[in-house]
Amino acid sequence: MRIARYTTGDEPLYGVVGGEDGSEIVATLVGDPLYAGIELTGQQLALAEARLLAPVIPRSKVVGIGRNYAAHADELGHELPTEPLVFLKPNTSVVGPFDPIVYPAQSSEVHFEGELAVVIARICRDVPTDRWKDVVFGYTVGNDVTARDLQETDGQWARAKGFDSFCPLGPWIETDLDPTDVAITTELNGAVKQQGRTSLMLYDIPTVISYITSFMTLLPGDVILTGTPAGVGPMRPGDDVAVTVEGIGTLTNKVVPRD
Ligand code: ZN
Numbered sequence: 210m211r212i213a214r215y216t217t218g219d220e221p222l223y224g225v226v227g228g229e230d231g232s233e234i235v236a237t238l239v240g241d242p243l244y245a246g247i248e249l250t251g252q253q254l255a256l257a258e259a260r261l262l263a264p265v266i267p268r269s270k271v272v273g274i275g276r277n278y279a280a281h282a283d284e285l286g287h288e289l290p291t292e293p294l295v296f297l298k299p300n301t302s303v304v305g306p307f308d309p310i311v312y313p314a315q316s317s318e319v320h321f322e323g324e325l326a327v328v329i330a331r332i333c334r335d336v337p338t339d340r341w342k343d344v345v346f347g348y349t350v351g352n353d354v355t356a357r358d359l360q361e362t363d364g365q366w367a368r369a370k371g372f373d374s375f376c377p378l379g380p381w382i383e384t385d386l387d388p389t390d391v392a393i394t395t396e397l398n399g400a401v402k403q404q405g406r407t408s409l410m411l412y413d414i415p416t417v418i419s420y421i422t423s424f425m426t427l428l429p430g431d432v433i434l435t436g437t438p439a440g441v442g443p444m445r446p447g448d449d450v451a452v453t454v455e456g457i458g459t460l461t462n463k464v465v466p467r468d
Contacts, residue, residue, distance in 0.1 A: 210225055210247070210347075210383070210384045210385060211225065211226040211227070211381045211382070211383055211384075211458075212224070212225060212226070212238075212242055212247075212264065212347065212381055212382045212384065213225075213226050213235060213256075213259070213261055213264055213380065213381040213382075214261070214262045214263065214264045214265065214305075214381075215235065215259035215260060215261050215262055216259065216260050216262060217254070217258065217259055217260070221262055222237055222238070223237070223238040223240065223241055223242055224236055224237045224238055224259075225238065225247070225249070226256060226381055228256075232255070232257075233255070233256035234253050234254070234255060234256065235253065235254050235255070235256050235259055236249050236252075236253050237249065237250045237251075237252040237253065237254070238250065242346075243265070243330065243346060243429045243430050244429070260307075261305055261306045261307070261379055261380050261381070262305040262306075262379075263303050263304060263305035263306075263308075263377075263378045263379055264305075264328075264349050264378060264379055264380070264381050264382045265328050265349070265378065265382065265430050265432060266300060266303055266430065267300040267303060267430050267431045267432045268300075268428040268429060268430040268431060269300065269428045269431055270297050270298075270299070270300060270431055270432075271297065271298040271299070271300060271302065271303065271376055271431070271432045271433075271434060272295060272296075272297060272421055272427075272431065272432070272433045272434070273295070273296045273297065273298055273353055273370065273433075273434045273436075274293055274294060274295060274412065274417055274433070274434065274435055274436045275290070275294035275295075275296055275366075275436065276289065276290050276294050276411075276436070277290075277293070277294075277410050277411050277412055277417075277435060277436025277437075278405060278409050278410060278411065278436055278437065278438045278439060279409070279411060280405075280409070280438065280439035281436070281437055281438055281439045281440075281441065283439070284439050284440075284441070285441075289411060290411070292420070293412045293416065293417055293420045293421075295420070295421060296366045296370065297367070297371075298353070298370050298371055298375065298376050298434070299367075299371050301373055302354075302370070302371055302372060302373060302374065302375040302376040303376045303377075303378055303432075304373075304374045304376065304377050304378075304462070305377070305378065305379050306377070306379035306380045306460055306461060306462070307461060307462065307463070308374065308377065308462060309374060309462065309463055309464070309465040310352075310354055310374050310375070310377065310444070310450070310462050310463070310464045310465070311372070311373065311374045311465055311466075311467050312444075312445070312446050312464055312465065312466055312467060313356065313372050313467060314467050315356070315359065315368070316356035316357075316358055316359055316369075317358060318356065318357045318358040318443055319354060319355070319356050319357070319443065319444055319464070320354070320355045320356075320357045320441045320442060320443055320444065321352055321354060321395055321397065321402070321403075321441065321442065321444055321450045321452070322352060322353035322354065322355055322395075322437035322441050323350075323351075323352060323393050323394065323395035323403050323437060323438070323452035323453075323454075324350075324351045324352070324353050324393065324434045324435055324436060324437050324452070325348060325350070325351070325388060325391070325393060325407055325434075325435045325454050325457075326348065326349045326350060326351035326378055326432050326433065326434050326435070327345055327348055327388070327414060327417075327418070327432065327433040327435060328345070328346045328347050328348065328349060328382050328430065328431075328432055329344055329345065329346060329427045329428065329429060329430065329431040329432070329433070330343075330344055330345055330346035330429060331343075331344055331429055332426060332427070332428055332429060333422055333426065333427050334422050334425075334426045334427075335422055335423060336418050336419055336422045337419060338415040338416060338418075338419045339415070341414060341415040341418045341419065344418060344422075344427065345414075345418075346382065346384065346429070346430075347382040347383055347384035347385075347386070348382065348383050348384075348386045348388055348454070348457055349378050349379060349380075349381065349382045349383070349432075349457060349460075350378070350379060350380070350452050350453070350454045350457050350458065350459070350460040351376065351377065351378050351432070351434045351452070351460070352376070352377040352395075352450065352452050352460060352462065353370065353375075353376065353434045353437060354370075354372075354374070354375035354376065354377070354444075355369055355370050355375070355441075356368070356369040356370075356372065356375075357369070357441075357443075376434075377452075377460055377462045378432065378460070379458075379460045380457075380458045380459065380460055381457075381458065383456060383457045383458075386456045386457060387456075388407055388414055389407060389408060389413070389414075390406055390407060390408035391406065391407050391454055391455040391456050391457075392404070392405070392406055392453075392454070392455040393405045393406070393407065393437075393438055393452070393453070393454050393455075394452070394453045395440065395450065395451070395452050395453075396450070396451045396452075396453075397442070397444060397448055397449070397450055398448055398449055399449075402440045402441075402442055403437065403438050403439065403440035403441065404438070404440065405437075405438020405439065405440075406438075407435070409438065410435060410436060411436075414433075414435060417433060417435060418433070421433065444464045445464065446464050446465055446466040447463075447464065447465075448463070448464045449461060449462070449463050449464075450462055450463075450464065
């Protein structure tokens with residue numbers, strides 16, 4: 210099931226997306242499915258009449274996994290981590306499909322990082338690897354936008370990865386995906402820059418969830434960005450960046466200058 214968050218001009222609504230590609234229909238839900246479950250109002254509209262929003266606003270945090278693909282660690286000249294490398298992005302960095310990524314004045318090297326994002330279903334701590342599915346609501350597409358120059362000079366990554374608009378998520382949450390071996394593709398202005406498969410993760414999703422929850426509680430709506438494959442690179446104002454995860458969809462954003 211595809212669950213979108215959208216607006217037609219007023220308050221954000223939630224809906225189930227169905228129908229053929231290019232002529233999708235949204236069936237409106239009574240409330241936030243993370244809390245209210247899947248209950249339809251009976252109303253429907255064409256997806257084209259809705260503006261998609263980030264499918265989830267993380268209740269407390271976006272947890273990132275760094276250097277989780279060997280070829281990406283290698284391209285940045287880093288050793289492979291001996292445990293999952295965990296960082297945080299603030300929930301204020303989240304934006305939705307087609308929202309602008311604002312190029313900050315403090316950086317001159319802003320990179321795209323196309324990633325599979327995991328949406329957490331329930332409050333959880335100390336999740337064993339064989340229970341990981343119990344705490345997953347679904348999957349969406351993420352772009353872990355990173356000011357690469359600040360990441361190197363700051364040491365801590367809060368600024369480099371935490372600017373407003375540096376965490377596009379969308380276009381919707383797919384609840385039925387098998388995430389173990391799906392393709393991740395990032396295109397910049399239509400040219401393919403990243404092509405990877407989730408089967409190449411150093412630490413798979415069960416391991417990552419178990420590791421994170423060994424030291425912090427995850428809340429419903431929290432998001433895990435599972436790492437980026439090789440091929441990261443710079444974006445400039447005016448660029449269009451599109452991340453596609455097989456079985457979910459495509460997340461497109463435009464980079465704009467800070468005004
Ligand atoms: Zn990343």
